[in-house]
Amino acid sequence: MQQTQTVIEIATSGQGLYEITRPFRHFVVGTGIERGLATVYCRHTSCSLLIQENADPDVQTDLKGFFSRLVPENMPWVTHTLEGPDDMPAHIKAALTQTSIGIPVSDGVPVLGTWQGIYLFEHRSAPHQRQVVVHIIGD
Numbered sequence: 001m002q003q004t005q006t007v008i009e010i011a012t013s014g015q016g017l018y019e020i021t022r023p024f025r026h027f028v029v030g031t032g033i034e035r036g037l038a039t040v041y042c043r044h045t046s047c048s049l050l051i052q053e054n055a056d057p058d059v060q061t062d063l064k065g066f067f068s069r070l071v072p073e074n075m076p077w078v079t080h081t082l083e084g085p086d087d088m089p090a091h092i093k094a095a096l097t098q099t100s101i102g103i104p105v106s107d108g109v110p111v112l113g114t115w116q117g118i119y120l121f122e123h124r125s126a127p128h129q130r131q132v133v134v135h136i137i138g139d
Helices: 021-031 057-070 087-096
Strands: 002-011 016-019 036-042 047-053 100-106 116-122 129-138
Touching (some): 016 057, 021 036, 047 057, 047 087, 116 129
Antiparallel strands (some): 002 129
């Protein structure tokens, strides 16, 4: 049994999707693990992870618009407002998505579909330094 991990650092510039497929794939290939499971984990409560289409940028625009409409800022019933009007909506968006994704590894590469990419989904308006931990276990 082999296992290893790394941290991918992402500097965000505000709300949006930030593709991390390339550094993820590079790490997986570099491990030499032929078959196993890679776990991608986001260490934050106001951003999340998605596997989504990476061919048409309109998908990202539409996802961001959907979540902005679903969970807008300045909702009158929100009580957690100490960190700004975008913070509680960011926590709700993160709760509706995911902070961890498992991706199979086969023949030494991640098993992703043709148009699938891995994204950090930043829900805060201000720039942030984010960390995503990748852990691979294989035989």
